[in-house]
Amino acid sequence: MNPKPLRADTERTVRAILEAAERVLSANPAAPMEQIAEAAGVARTTVHRRFASREALISALGAWAAQRFHEAVEAARPDTAPPTVALYQATVNVLRVKIGWGFAMGALPSDAPEVARVHDDVRAQCERLFVRLQDAGEIPTNADLDWLRRVYYALIHEAALEAPEGDAAIDALATRVIDTLLHGIGASQNS
Amino acid sequence: MNPKPLRADTERTVRAILEAAERVLSANPAAPMEQIAEAAGVARTTVHRRFASREALISALGAWAAQRFHEAVEAARPDTAPPTVALYQATVNVLRVKIGWGFAMGALPSDAPEVARVHDDVRAQCERLFVRLQDAGEIPTNADLDWLRRVYYALIHEAALEAPEGDAAIDALATRVIDTLLHGIGASQNS
DNA sequence: ATAACTTGCGTCATTCATGTTGCAAGTCAT
DNA sequence: ATGACTTGCAACATGAATGACGCAAGTTAT
Numbered sequence: 001m002n003p004k005p006l007r008a009d010t011e012r013t014v015r016a017i018l019e020a021a022e023r024v025l026s027a028n029p030a031a032p033m034e035q036i037a038e039a040a041g042v043a044r045t046t047v048h049r050r051f052a053s054r055e056a057l058i059s060a061l062g063a064w065a066a067q068r069f070h071e072a073v074e075a076a077r078p079d080t081a082p083p084t085v086a087l088y089q090a091t092v093n094v095l096r097v098k099i100g101w102g103f104a105m106g107a108l109p110s111d112a113p114e115v116a117r118v119h120d121d122v123r124a125q126c127e128r129l130f131v132r133l134q135d136a137g138e139i140p141t142n143a144d145l146d147w148l149r150r151v152y153y154a155l156i157h158e159a160a161l162e163a164p165e166g167d168a169a170i171d172a173l174a175t176r177v178i179d180t181l182l183h184g185i186g187a188s189q190n191s
Numbered sequence: 192m193n194p195k196p197l198r199a200d201t202e203r204t205v206r207a208i209l210e211a212a213e214r215v216l217s218a219n220p221a222a223p224m225e226q227i228a229e230a231a232g233v234a235r236t237t238v239h240r241r242f243a244s245r246e247a248l249i250s251a252l253g254a255w256a257a258q259r260f261h262e263a264v265e266a267a268r269p270d271t272a273p274p275t276v277a278l279y280q281a282t283v284n285v286l287r288v289k290i291g292w293g294f295a296m297g298a299l300p301s302d303a304p305e306v307a308r309v310h311d312d313v314r315a316q317c318e319r320l321f322v323r324l325q326d327a328g329e330i331p332t333n334a335d336l337d338w339l340r341r342v343y344y345a346l347i348h349e350a351a352l353e354a355p356e357g358d359a360a361i362d363a364l365a366t367r368v369i370d371t372l373l374h375g376i377g378a379s380q381n382s
Numbered sequence: 383a384t385a386a387c388t389t390g391c392g393t394c395a396t397t398c399a400t401g402t403t404g405c406a407a408g409t410c411a412t
Numbered sequence: 413a414t415g416a417c418t419t420g421c422a423a424c425a426t427g428a429a430t431g432a433c434g435c436a437a438g439t440t441a442t
Contacts, residue, residue, distance in 0.1 A: 008439095032429060045433095053431075054430075
């Protein structure tokens with residue numbers, strides 16, 4: 001997909017800029033390019049060299065996050081692994097990405113068709129997984145799958161705000177999300 | 192609270208501007224004042240006459256929405272009505288406000304202490320209501336009340352995106368929110 | 383080692399949003 | 413009806429963000 005492999009130099013710079021953009025813009029979506037450059041430890045002109053315009057940077061940020069999102073779901077093998085396992089693994093993986101790239105994933109008006117395509121793909125995978133969960137008897141067959149998916153996204157979004165560090169904490173978070181999704185507030189599940 | 196009662200003229204203009212700001216900014220938070228003025232059907236200078244700066248307008252918008260939010264919860268008598276009734280009524284009322292003032296309520300970095308105070312008040316009312324629901328046996332006593340409240344907010348936020356018109360639709364939405372909150376995805380409650 | 387590339391810095395042009403003011407015409411309250 | 417207030421319009425001032433250059437110094441790959 002990349003006809004010309006980037007120089008090691010360049011790649012480091014691009015990554016630094018994207019990470020800085022996530023950090024700065026999540027605090028203030030209207031932050032000027034200069035703040036992003038400063039946070040990335042580069043000159044403002046360098047940002048403009050890598051990303052022609054502010055819009056291009058935002059767009060690239062969205063595409064980058066969408067890619068990580070897609071990888072996170074793929075890694076859970078939602079179409080082949082046992083559905084309850086896949087749901088748990090996908091939750092953990094997506095939580096990780098969302099904690100680090102929350103702005104780029106959520107508060108971004110991504111009008112890019114390429115990004116929309118990835119999100120549609122993930123949505124389709126999510127819905128297939130829910131159907132598999134229904135077949136396994138984990139979800140009632142009369143459940144509204146669209147509402148289910150929206151609640152699932154919303155719970156992940158909410159949980160990611162806690163932004164814990166350790167693996168154990170993220171496991172606990174994922175467990176809580178799935179518990180709440182399937183059984184609502186109340187006693188934790190004893191499976 | 193208002194030492195000088197506004198002229199009928201002025202009040203209409205102010206309301207039109209606030210409503211336009213909600214509409215325009217929810218579509219594009221960085222929209223220039225001119226777009227807001229246009230949407231309100233007034234000249235740009237008039238907006239500046241009523242609100243000294245952009246920041247002042249945003250702040251007033253947040254304060255206005257916070258007020259409606261507070262009224263919505265108050266009207267449900269959360270401290271005196273039977274807790275399940277209060278929960279339902281508060282959900283319906285807040286959904287109404289949130290549908291019309293979603294931007295001002297949610298996507299607003301309200302640093303104003305006055306607004307923060309109102310939100311804190313509502314949060315306290317919400318938590319008292321949850322305790323009453325625990326006492327009534329509707330919520331397990333081992334529930335994490337903070338997580339519960341955050342999920343409740345998130346579900347209302349998500350439900351409000353459907354933005355239905357009729358009373359019946361909002362009733363259905365509130366029922367779904369509470370059902371999901373208490374029992375998770377699955378068969379609807381048969382109370 | 384060398385050729386190609388990248389970066390930082392200073393500089394400049396341009397565009398755009400914001401905020402202000404004065405005045406004529408219209409609206410409101412009493 | 414009258415005095416006070418509000419609005420639209422046009423014009424102006426200002427500041428900030430964006431984006432583009434060229435050049436000297438440093439880095440990378442082969």
